[in-house]
Amino acid sequence: MNKQEAVKKIGELRVILERHRVLYHVHDSPEIDDEIYDSLMKELAKFEKEFPELDSPLSPTHRVGGDPLPKFQKVTHEVKQWSFDNVFSFEELKDWEDRNIKILEKMDSASLPTYVAELKIDGLKVVLTYENGKLIRAATRGNGEVGEDITENIKTVRAIPLIIPEDVSITVIGEAWIKKKDLVKLNKERVKEGLPLYANTRNLAAGTLRQLDPRIVATRNIQIFAYDIEVSPMEFSNKWKRNIGTQEEELETLEKYGFLVSKDRKFCKNLEDVQKFYNTWINKKNTQDYGIDGIVIKINERKIWDALGYTAKTPRAGVAYKFPAEVTTTKLLRIVVQVGRTGAITPVAELEPVLIAGSTVSRATLHNEDEIKRLDVRVGDTVSLRKAGDVIPEIFGVFKELRPKNAKAFVMPTHCPSCNSKLERIKVGKELSAALYCVNKSCPAKHLEGLIHFVSKKGMNIEGLGEKIIESFHDIGIITDAVSIYRLKKSDIEGLEGFGEKSAENILSSINGSKNTQLYRFLYALGIRHVGEQTAKDIAKHFGAFDAIRKAPLEELSGVEGVGEKVAQSLIEFFSDSRNSSLTKELLKYINIEKVKKSPGGKLKGRTFVITGTLPTLSREEAKELIEKNGGKTSSSVSSKTSYLLAGENAGSKLTDAKKLKVKIVNEAELKAML
Ligand SMILES: [Zn+2]
Incomplete structure (x- = not known):
């Protein structure tokens, strides 16, 4: 294929892929199987590898996430990111309308506003800047004036286009969120790994987008609902923007551009209609995949919106009407610390049992020492508790005026509650962990958690040894480590409180059954x-x-x-x-x-090559084939992941890069010698 053909092919593939991205991620109605989509993507990647000069950072192949960043850069927003005022009742909502109408009457504006009601998603606000239709920057809201540059992370999100099909320069505002079921799934993994859990979908979305490694973000299935288009004040009167006369049209435009826009919005003639929408969603809010903490009401007509202008803090034309939160208060009885399998220490609040969001809660996580200090929460305190996103109950406030006189500040133990060794912050990458860890390799609490993990369903899958049994066998010392499980005899178990001959036999046969494993x-x-x-x-x-x-x-x-x-x-x-x-x-x-057949591979399995320059006998394509036939991989650019640079004559910048990164350089003969 020559370059001209490649240009055409690459262009066509990108258009097809974008069309199917929109069908899948925006309209939730895929027309092709995931496998077909993946294989089209692979084909595109192949051409881009072959013609690196035709590759583009905004190609869909770059959605998998690039190299980790050392830190986020600060970004000053072009348009200040205000947030709407909140109202909590119909009366307050009515007051808001009355104030607006008074202003409009003074201006002799004849028409009354209509409204669009949208759901207020409990997520993280993101600001996406497109220049001439291309995504050039994505940032967090930050304090409204300065946010953080999260462009590389946002590029992995398939709910937004990297290129919009019109040559416009706009800022799109959206709310990033993560599905509740994805939160549950991820937290389950984190329990297993002894890592602290995410309290709710908003924390998870925020934590994910503030990840320095875009490759991790790419695995997290972030969603973004777009809901607003802004143009900089300089361009405010531009013709394009004036063509959008209403908020409804603005949302439709976003859909047309390939953004995911919430379908749950409603045109409302008046505030009575708005109240109906509010009442519907108060009852329905827990049925959605995301957290909803209210509705947002915007004046539909752009002209009225502009006429009303801004207060010092916020535009007059919109308001957030919040739901009463699912919160309650209870008494904090004790703070205990738990030791996880990896040694992570988590403080947990034991509470006077209380009903919240339909279930009785008697424990809540306090995350870590910093969180306890931030809340200044003490034993005996009356605390406010919320159950956010149906997940882990969380303490978020303290009634200090109700505090018993002699309540003392909680002091995080300096030593492990189980083995008494000194707790430490450990290195996580280049930073120190927020959580304290017990690093004693023989810590009984860690061992116990380790044993529970060992027999768990995904591990050795010893069904007969549930958590309670492991705990009691560990306590009395008949299980000390994983090997001791397999050394258990019937006589060890039989006669223990609660165990007869039959139950002892059941446990042993369950252990036996786990001996053949993968x-x-x-x-x-x-x-x-x-x-x-x-x-x-x-x-x-x-x-x-x-x-x-x-x-x-x-x-x-x-x-x-x-x-x-x-x-x-x-x-x-x-x-x-x-x-x-x-x-x-x-x-x-x-x-x-059980013996598994080693997956077919070759001598180059696990090695990644970059090819550069003119080789003496092989064409580049032939060299690539040879490497792949032997289980190796090839890549178009040199990175720290590259195992070898295969260099021929007239090697250019890749050779310099390889030397800089200390990547081993081989010639054709040396490659052949490896096989
Ligand atoms: Zn310990």
Whole structure:
């Protein structure tokens, strides 16, 4: 294919992919299977690799996320990001309308406003700037004047277009959110990994978009509802904007441009209509995939909107009508600290049981020490509690005037409640963790959590050993580590309180049944930090045998698809600890790992090559084929992930890049020698 043909093909593929993105992510009515979409995407990526000069940072192939950033840059918003005033009752809403009508009467404006009511999504406001139809920047709202540049993260969000089909320069405002079911799924993973949980979908959306690694953002399924188009004051009177006469048309325009816009909006002739919409959603709000904390009412007519102008704080033409929140108060009885499997220490509030959002709650997370300090919450306090997004109940306020006289500030323990070793903040990447950790390798509480993880469904799947049983066996000392599970005898169990012959036999047969297992289950069960179920599967698939994993060097581990530096480092650490190697050796005397066929690969499996310059005998295409045939991969640009630069004559900037990044450089003969 020549370049001219490639230009045409790439253009066509991008148009098709954009059309199907809109069908899937905006209209929720896909016309093609995901597999077909993926394969079109692969085809596009192939052409872009072949003709790197035709690649573009706004191509859909770049939605998978680029390299992590060292930090976010600050961005000054072109248009100040105000937020609407809140009202809490129909009377207040009516007052708002009366004030507006008075202003309009003074201006001799004859027409009365109509309204558009939209849902107020509990998410994170984002500001997307397009220049000549191209996304050039995305930022958080921040304090309204200055936000943070999150462009690389937003590019991974498929609910927004990277290029809009008209040559306009606009700012689009949207609310980012994450589905409740995605929050539940992610929190389940985090429980397993001993990480602190996200309290609600808003925290998760905010936490995700403020992630420095766009590749993580790409996995999180962020949604964005677009709801407003702004143009800078300089262009305020431009013709294009004047063509949009109403808020309804503005929302339709956003849809036409390929943004996801909430369908749950309503044109309202008057405030009585608005109140009906409000009443409907107060009853329906928990049926949606996202949190809703009220409705937003905007004057529909752009002319009236402009005539009313702004107060010092906010535009007069819109208002937020908030729902009464699902909150309650109760008494804080105790603060206990929990030790997770990885040693993370989480303070938990024990509460006087109270009914909230339909269920009785007696515990709430306090997240970490900083959060306790921020709230200044003490034992004996009356606290306000909310259950946000149906997830973990959370304390968000304290009635200090009701505080008992002698209530003391909570002091986070300096030592592990279980083993009494000194707690530390650990390094997470380059930073120190917010949570304290018990780093004692023989901590009983960590062991217990580790054992619960070991027998769990995704691990060794020993159904007969539930959490309670493990806990009591651990307490009396008949289970001390994972190996001791397989050494249990009937006589150890029989006669213990609550266990007869039959139940002892059941437990033993359940343990026996777990002895034949798959490699990934065993690997997952070991509870290695950062090795969740999917990662365990990826590693197992690549290596095929436990011994190969145990002996693998860092470079090979981090080259495995789905495994990064962090996971690889953690595996190396785990296996270099002599206790772990003797434990796994002992375990494998009892456990039989089913043989899996190593996935077809070759000598270059896990290696990524970049090709540059003219090779003596092979064309670039032939070199690429040769590498791929032997299980290797090729990429168009040199990065820290590149294993080798295959360089021929007249190699240009890629050679310089490779030298800078200390990537190994090989020639054609050396490549052939590897095979
Ligand atoms: Zn401990």
